[in-house]
Amino acid sequence: MGIKVTSEIKTLKKVLLHKPGSEIENLTPDYLERLLFDDIPFLEVAQQEHDAFAEILRQNGVEVVYLHELAAEVIADEEIKEQFIQQFIKEAGITSPELHKNVYEFLKRFKNNEDLIRKTMAGINKNELPQLGKKSLSDLAEDDYPFVADPMPNLYFTRDPFATIGEGVSLNKMYSVTRNRETLYADYIFKYHKDFKGQVERFYDRDFEYHIEGGDILNLTEKTLAIGISQRTQADAIEHIAKQIFFKSQNKDIETILAFNIPNNRAMMHLDTVFTQIDVDKFTIHPGIQGPLQVFEITKGNVEGELKIEELNAKLEDVLAKYLGVEKVTLIQCGGGDKVIADREQWNDGSNTLCIKPGEVVVYSRNYITNKLLVDNGIKIHVIPSSELSRGRGGPRCMSMPLVREV
Numbered sequence: 001m002g003i004k005v006t007s008e009i010k011t012l013k014k015v016l017l018h019k020p021g022s023e024i025e026n027l028t029p030d031y032l033e034r035l036l037f038d039d040i041p042f043l044e045v046a047q048q049e050h051d052a053f054a055e056i057l058r059q060n061g062v063e064v065v066y067l068h069e070l071a072a073e074v075i076a077d078e079e080i081k082e083q084f085i086q087q088f089i090k091e092a093g094i095t096s097p098e099l100h101k102n103v104y105e106f107l108k109r110f111k112n113n114e115d116l117i118r119k120t121m122a123g124i125n126k127n128e129l130p131q132l133g134k135k136s137l138s139d140l141a142e143d144d145y146p147f148v149a150d151p152m153p154n155l156y157f158t159r160d161p162f163a164t165i166g167e168g169v170s171l172n173k174m175y176s177v178t179r180n181r182e183t184l185y186a187d188y189i190f191k192y193h194k195d196f197k198g199q200v201e202r203f204y205d206r207d208f209e210y211h212i213e214g215g216d217i218l219n220l221t222e223k224t225l226a227i228g229i230s231q232r233t234q235a236d237a238i239e240h241i242a243k244q245i246f247f248k249s250q251n252k253d254i255e256t257i258l259a260f261n262i263p264n265n266r267a268m269m270h271l272d273t274v275f276t277q278i279d280v281d282k283f284t285i286h287p288g289i290q291g292p293l294q295v296f297e298i299t300k301g302n303v304e305g306e307l308k309i310e311e312l313n314a315k316l317e318d319v320l321a322k323y324l325g326v327e328k329v330t331l332i333q334c335g336g337g338d339k340v341i342a343d344r345e346q347w348n349d350g351s352n353t354l355c356i357k358p359g360e361v362v363v364y365s366r367n368y369i370t371n372k373l374l375v376d377n378g379i380k381i382h383v384i385p386s387s388e389l390s391r392g393r394g395g396p397r398c399m400s401m402p403l404v405r406e407v
């Protein structure tokens with residue numbers, strides 16, 4: 001019970017996934033950019049691809065749990081369900097009392113809790129509700145926006161709303177309005193689910209000020225955490241987590257947090273978009289970050305409550321080798337360093353692998369040049385189909401949140 005992850009590569013035992021559902025079919029060209037998609041995946045095929053991903057994990061001894069199932073188990077308790085529905089309506093931005101009543105009654109009509117959770121994820125179209133008795137100004141003012149509650153199409157990237165750190169989590173404040181409501185499910189699961197309740201410390205919480213996302217958080221070792229300063233994660237959030245871990249937490253293992261300052265753009269939105277660990281001494285990397293990368297070492301300061309922050313003027317591979325306790329680290333460049341191939345395969349998450357044991361990773365089929373390089377470097381690859389899932393701009397690491405790895 002509970003969770004435990006102190007490494008990026010040790011044998012994966014239990015993982016949280018979300019199979020994409022109707023929320024994907026609520027993507028339309030007008031709202032793609034705001035919903036952080038570049039295209040509309042074909043749901044049926046995306047689901048087949050996702051099933052193939054889950055199956056490979058199961059065949060390799062990983063227990064797969066699904067977000068909507070855990071959330072549905074939580075709301076089996078009527079009081080929690082009531083609280084969840086009210087909070088969902090509030091966070092969907094529904095302010096008119098008439099609309100609130102309509103949505104509440106609509107959601108209460110679901111008899112099956114998994115269907116109810118799925119509906120909150122999919123979004124609610126205006127035409128699903130009975131004719132509104134329009135009373136308030138916001139009801140009366142017509143607009144052609146189709147949703148009363150927005151879809152959450154990015155939910156299948158379970159890596160981002162929270163991150164497992166040791167036996168605790170960072171429950172994240174997301175960068176974008178569109179992803180912020182995703183963290184509601186993890187909030188309820190960690191608060192109320194029998195497998196986690198009272199056992200999972202929070203190093204960060206969803207109502208905090210600065211944004212941070214799980215794709216930026218890497219458990220390098222039991223003692224060292226790496227966090228990206230990126231489009232999605234603010235340096236202030238990292239300082240907050242560092243203070244929490246060093247001075248307030250029950251976690252006495254983590255001694256150093258390395259902060260990697262990566263470029264702020266969509267192609268490199270998270271640290272794991274450009275950089276993942278695949279073996280005890282090997283990483284995939286997007287050549288675009290290697291040169292300019294600034295690395296900071298954060299440790300406990302001499303005064304209680306203060307941090308010591310130092311910029312490390314060393315090469316990335318040397319910093320990693322030092323903290324991993326290995327002689328040398330090999331960085332395998334996405335696309336083999338060729339600019340066109342690197343940029344293309346990077347765009348489709350060629351560096352975003354999920355390590356299931358040292359030297360064994362899950363990768364997307366479409367990044368065949370990077371995949372071959374991995375094999376040439378002695379890595380065992382499990383290849384999953386990737387035509388549709390990749391349209392959301394995330395790969396196997398983004399689509400998974402490890403809950404337990406071997407220690």
Ligand SMILES: NC(=O)NCCC[C@H](N)C(=O)O
Binds near residue numbers: 273
């Ligand atoms: N860790 C990751 O890189 N996650 C991928 C998130 C993709 C999603 N469309 C987003 O823009 O947030």
